[in-house]
Amino acid sequence: MQTRRETRVFSSKALLAVMAAGVVAIGAGCGSDDEEGGGGGGSGGGGESQEIVYNLPTPPSALFYPTLVAEELGFFEEEGVSPKLAPAAEEISATAFLDNGDADVSFADVDEIILARSKGGGHQAIFSPQHTNTAGIVVPDGSDIQDMSGIEGKTVGLESEDSTRFLDAMLKEAGVDKGSVDTAVVGTSGPLIAKTLEDGKIHAYVGNASDFTALSANDVALRNITPEDVGRIDGNPLAVLPDTLKEKRKAIVGFLRAWAKAQYVGQVNREVVEEIARKKVPAEWRNEASGEAALDLAITLMKPDDPKRIGDLRPDVWDTGQDVLVTAGVIEQGDTINVEEALDDSLIAEINDWDRAEVEAAAEKYGGGS
Amino acid sequence: MARRVLHALSPARLGRRLWPPLVFLAILLGLWELALAVEYVSESILPHPKDIVVSFWELIGSEFVWDDIGATLWESVAGFALGAALGLALAIPSGLSPVMRQMLGPYAVALQVTPRIAIAPLIIAWAGFGYSSKIWIAAIIAFFPVYVNALTGILTVDEDAREMFRSLGASRWQTFTHLMVPGSLPIMFAGLKTAAGLALVGAVVGEFISAERGLGVLVQQFSSQLAISDAFAVILMLMFLGLLLYGAMEWLERTTVFWLHDARLVARSRRRAAKAEKKMARDGGVPSGPQPTLAGRR
Numbered sequence: 116m117q118t119r120r121e122t123r124v125f126s127s128k129a130l131l132a133v134m135a136a137g138v139v140a141i142g143a144g145c146g147s148d149d150e151e152g153g154g155g156g157g158s159g160g161g162g163e164s165q166e167i168v169y170n171l172p173t174p175p176s177a178l179f180y181p182t183l184v185a186e187e188l189g190f191f192e193e194e195g196v197s198p199k200l201a202p203a204a205e206e207i208s209a210t211a212f213l214d215n216g217d218a219d220v221s222f223a224d225v226d227e228i229i230l231a232r233s234k235g236g237g238h239q240a241i242f243s244p245q246h247t248n249t250a251g252i253v254v255p256d257g258s259d260i261q262d263m264s265g266i267e268g269k270t271v272g273l274e275s276e277d278s279t280r281f282l283d284a285m286l287k288e289a290g291v292d293k294g295s296v297d298t299a300v301v302g303t304s305g306p307l308i309a310k311t312l313e314d315g316k317i318h319a320y321v322g323n324a325s326d327f328t329a330l331s332a333n334d335v336a337l338r339n340i341t342p343e344d345v346g347r348i349d350g351n352p353l354a355v356l357p358d359t360l361k362e363k364r365k366a367i368v369g370f371l372r373a374w375a376k377a378q379y380v381g382q383v384n385r386e387v388v389e390e391i392a393r394k395k396v397p398a399e400w401r402n403e404a405s406g407e408a409a410l411d412l413a414i415t416l417m418k419p420d421d422p423k424r425i426g427d428l429r430p431d432v433w434d435t436g437q438d439v440l441v442t443a444g445v446i447e448q449g450d451t452i453n454v455e456e457a458l459d460d461s462l463i464a465e466i467n468d469w470d471r472a473e474v475e476a477a478a479e480k481y482g483g484g485s
Numbered sequence: 486m487a488r489r490v491l492h493a494l495s496p497a498r499l500g501r502r503l504w505p506p507l508v509f510l511a512i513l514l515g516l517w518e519l520a521l522a523v524e525y526v527s528e529s530i531l532p533h534p535k536d537i538v539v540s541f542w543e544l545i546g547s548e549f550v551w552d553d554i555g556a557t558l559w560e561s562v563a564g565f566a567l568g569a570a571l572g573l574a575l576a577i578p579s580g581l582s583p584v585m586r587q588m589l590g591p592y593a594v595a596l597q598v599t600p601r602i603a604i605a606p607l608i609i610a611w612a613g614f615g616y617s618s619k620i621w622i623a624a625i626i627a628f629f630p631v632y633v634n635a636l637t638g639i640l641t642v643d644e645d646a647r648e649m650f651r652s653l654g655a656s657r658w659q660t661f662t663h664l665m666v667p668g669s670l671p672i673m674f675a676g677l678k679t680a681a682g683l684a685l686v687g688a689v690v691g692e693f694i695s696a697e698r699g700l701g702v703l704v705q706q707f708s709s710q711l712a713i714s715d716a717f718a719v720i721l722m723l724m725f726l727g728l729l730l731y732g733a734m735e736w737l738e739r740t741t742v743f744w745l746h747d748a749r750l751v752a753r754s755r756r757r758a759a760k761a762e763k764k765m766a767r768d769g770g771v772p773s774g775p776q777p778t779l780a781g782r783r
Contacts, residue, residue: 174697201613202614203614203695303709305708305709305713306713
C-alpha cells in the first residue's frame with residue numbers, strides 16, 4: 116500500500132495548493148477595484164483631498180496632457196482633489212460610466228450626451244476643453260477627392276462601426292447617396308490604415324485626429340476633408356449627472372480648475388508639457404515623430420476660443436451636433452433635445468478663477484528646476 | 486540533484502534537444518527576411534526580425550514596461566486561479582452527484598459556447614475599470630477547461646479500483662481523496678495547462694477594451710503610433726508570459742502527478758528506500774515503514 120500513502124500525501128498537497136490559490140483568486144476578483152489607479156496620482160496634502168473618478172477615452176496620454184501636467188505641477192493637490200482615471204474604449208459608452216457609478220465625470224462625445232439625453236438621461240455638459248472635433252475624414256494627399264461629394268462610388272475605411280453614423284450624416288449633407296459608398300471597418304492600427312490607403316483598398320478614412328496625426332508624422336501624407344461645420348463640433352466635453360454634481364460640486368470644480376490651469380500651461384509653455392509627457396508616458400515617445408505630433412495636436416485641439424474661459428460651452432456647435440444625428444437618422448426629429456438644458460456653464464467662471472501669472476511661474480520653475 | 490541538472494545542461498544534450506527548433510526558426514526567419522526583401526510584405530506591417538529584437542531589449546531595459554508586465558501577469562495569474570478555483574469547486578460536486586451534474590452542466594456548456602470576448606465590455610461596465618474586470622474576464626475564459634477536465638477526470642476513475650475501495654470498506658471521503666482525486670489529476674492538469682494560456686488571452690482582451698496599463702495597452706499604443714517593431718516586441722513579451730504560465734503548470738504537474746514520470750518516480754522511490762535503510766540501521770531492525778515500490782505506477 117506504499118503507493119496509497121504517497122498518493123495521499125501528494126493529493127493533500129495538491130488540494131491545499133488549489134484551495135490556497137482559490138482563496139487568493141477570489142480575494143483578487145472580488146476585492147476593491149481601486150488598485151489599478153494611479154493616473155490621478157497623489158492623494159493631496161493632509162488627507163483633506165476628495166477623490167474624483169474621471170473617465171477618459173484613452174489610458175494616460177499626451178493627448179489629454181492636462182491630467183499629466185496638473186499632477187506633476189501639483190495643481191490637483193492645490194485644489195484638494197485626488198483624481199483617479201477610469202480609461203474607457205470605443206466599446207463602452209462614456210455616459211455608461213456615469214450611469215453605472217463607475218465615474219463621477221466623463222469626457223464623452225457630443226453625440227453620446229445628446230443620445231443619452233434623448234433617451235431620458237439627465238446627463239449635462241459642464242466643461243468642454245476641445246473646441247475642435249476630434250473625429251473627421253481624411254484622404255491621401257494626392258487623391259482627386261476634394262470634398263465629401265467626391266466620395267461617391269468610393270470605399271471609405273472606418274475606425275469602428277460607430278463611425279458609420281458620422282459618415283452617413285456627412286454624406287447626406289453633401290447630397291451623396293450612402294448606398295453609393297462602400298465602407299470597411301479598418302480599426303485604429305496605424306500600419307493597417309496606411310497600407311489600405313496605400314493599396315487603394317480604401318479611398319478615405321473616417322477616424323480620430325490622433326490617428327491622422329500619427330500617420331502624417333510617419334510620412335503618410337493626408338488631407339482633411341471634414342466639412343467645416345462638423346469640424347467645429349467640440350471633442351470630448353465633460354458630462355456629469357446632476358446628482359453627482361450636487362454631491363461633489365467642490366471636488367468637480369477643483370478638478371476642472373486644476374485641468375484648466377494645466378491646459379493653459381500647454382498654450383504658454385509647450386516645452387514643460389513635453390518634458391512632463393516624456394516622463395509620465397514614455398511609451399508614447401518610443402516613436403519620436405508620433406510623440407511630437409500627438410502633443411502638438413493635443414495643444415491645438417485644446418486652444419480655447421477665449422483664453423479667459425477655458426472649457427466654455429458653445430450651444431451653436433451642439434445644435435450642429437444634433438443636426439448631424441438627425442440627418443444620419445440616429446435620432447428622430449421628435450426626439451431632439453433642448454441643447455440649452457443639456458449645457459450648464461454656471462461653473463466656467465469659477466473654474467477659470469485663478470492667476471495666470473502664478474501658473475506660468477509654476478511652469479517656468481518646473482522647466483528651470485528639473 | 487546537481488548531477489542531474491549538470492547532465493541536463495551538458496552541451497551535447499542541449500545541442501541534441503535544441504537543433505530541431507533552431508533549424509525551424511532559421512527557416513522561418515529566412516522566409517521572413519525574403520518576404521521583406523522582395524517587398525511581398527511592407528515593412529510598415531512586418532518589421533525586420535532584428536528590429537524586433539532591438540526593440541525587445543530596449544523595452545526590457547526601460548523602466549516603464551515592467552509596470553505593464555506586472556499588471557498583465559497579475560491579471561492572468563489571479564484570473565487563472567479564480568477560474569480554476571471556480572472550475573474545481575463546481576466540477577467536484579458535479580462529479581460526485583448526478584443531480585448537480587444535470588443542474589450545472591447545461592449552464593457550463595452555455596457559458597463555453599457564448600463568445601466571451603463579446604461580453605467582455607459588459608463585464609468591464611459591471612466590474613469596473615480596475616484590475617477586477619480583467620481578472621473576471623480571464624477567470625471566465627479559464628473556467629471551462631478546468632471544469633470539463635476535472636469533471637471528466639472524476640467520472641473516468643477506474644471502476645475496478647472503485648469496487649476494490651468499496652470492498653475494503655472505504656468511506657466516501659476516503660474514496661474521494663485516495664482514489665478519485667489522484668486518479669483525476671492527470672486530466673485535471675491538462676485542463677489547467679490550457680486554462681493558464683487562456684487566462685492570459687482574457688487579461689489582454691480586457692486590456693484592449695479598457696485599462697490604464699498592461700501589455701495589451703502597450704500593443705495598442707505602439708500600433709496606433711506606427712511603432713510597429715515595438716508592438717511586435719510586446720507581443721514577444723506576451724508569448725514569454727504565456728510560456729512562463731504554461732511552464733509553471735507543467736512543473737506543478739510533474740511535481741504533483743509524479744507517478745506519470747518514470748524518472749521522478751524512480752528518484753522518489755530511491756529516496757524513500759535510502760531513508761528506510763537509514764532508519765533500519767539506526768534502529769538495528771526491520772524497517773517499520775512500507776517498502777519502496779513501483780507498484781503504484783499507472
